[in-house]
Amino acid sequence: MPGHWSHTEAIQEVRERGEGFVWIGLHEPNQEQIQGIAETFGLHELAVEDAVHAHQRPKLERYDDTLFMVFRTVRYVEHDSPTTANEIVESGELMAFLGADFVITVRHGNHAGLAHLRRELDADPERMAAGPASVLHAIADHVVDHFLTVTERIEDDIDAMETEVFAPRTRVTSEQIYLFKREVLELRRAVLPLATPLRRLAEGYTRLVPDDVRSYFRNVHDHVTTVADRVAAFDELLTTLVDATLGKITLQLNSDMRKITAWAAIIAVPTALAGIYGMNFDYMPELQLRYGYPMIIGIILLICLTLYRVFRKKNWL
Missing domain, CATH: 1.20.58.340 (Magnesium transport protein CorA, transmembrane region)
Incomplete structure (x- = not known):
């Protein structure tokens, strides 16, 4: 619908027409900014509180006829060397309220914006015809794609660190590897808890996700499982590198x-x-x-x- 619409006017227009849906995107809103939207769309107060204060683990909750899903987003921080970097993974949060005729996204952090994703969906009317569930799938796929990208970059860093550890007269210390291990743990906290919500969506957890969209969530769940396995392997390899470093010191x-x-x-x-x-x-x-x-x-x-x-x-x- 062209033109400028308030959230109240937009949802009224959609419900009068009986087709389409409303997509509202918010960035780090406070309680006052989100309160009017929550009242208009009937969002549960506990979910609204989580969306405002953030610091949530990935999860999926159902409140009456509304779904509330939390994603942890990650971004790879460029650095000169993995053995000297203080930060490798930057994390944020992305929440989504899903109803029969609306989807509301709340983003915390300075990365993982959804503007380009919205443009891609606007250019694909066939996907948008599936309703708000198609947006939720696109968001999940977008987040998991970033997981894969960050995982590949971290894998390169671990290979470089492994070469450095076993090089003669290495200067890599166990403290540096522990710092890197902490960054991998940040990625793990974003990836592992997301597998269960995606599996529930793929298995028909709610009628808000049509059958033709469920299979797409199954594909995203497979990707998350792959990333989770790689992250677990990273953790084991870093533990081995710590042991090797301590052995060299001894x-x-x-x-x-x-x-x-x-x-x-x-x-x-x-x-x-x-x-x-x-x-x-x-x-x-x-x-x-x-x-x-x-x-x-x-x-x-x-x-x-x-x-x-x-x-x-x-x-x-």
Whole structure:
């Protein structure tokens, strides 16, 4: 319908015509901004409160003749190196109220806008003919596509980190890997809980989703399952990298301790002999020998050289 319409006028026009639906998009609304819309469309107060305050996990709830679905959106944050980045995954939230003749979306965060998605749907009247459920499917597919994109980029980062960890004289620490693991956990929180709501929609949870749209939700659910499996594999691989990093640190400490021990043993030889001949007794062997001093020095050098060669042969030095 061309022109400018208020939400009240739009829904009245749709219901008088008996065809079409209303799609309203909101970005981080406060209670006052959403209150009028909630009263017009009969939105449940608990769902409205969740939409305003956000910080929800992905879920699907049914209130009388209205569905309320929450998505966690993610965006890949560009960085120079995965071992130095403080943030890799930026998350947001997207809520959708679905009725028989309306869909209301509430977005939190500065990414995952739906303007281009609306243009794509407007250009495809056949999809729009399926009603508000087609919009909900398009949103779900859009969110999951971003999951796949972020997952592919994170996989490249993990490959680079794995190469760095096993490189000689690596500077990657376990703390850096834990930070990356925390970012993967952020992605996991967005992906895993979404599988259940999508499965319920694909299995006929509500009459608001026609049978011809349910199969599309099944396809989105398959994609989420694929992403969830990959994210779980990322978590296991990062745990392995942490163990490998700690193992390399332990090995390096053992190597350092061997070197310290070897040099301490070598230094102990002249220290012991100097201590013996520094006791100032009147009667001690070799004190009156003309070549006693160079002889003792030679003995010290010989013993130290022998110890050095022994430790080198054992790879302690």
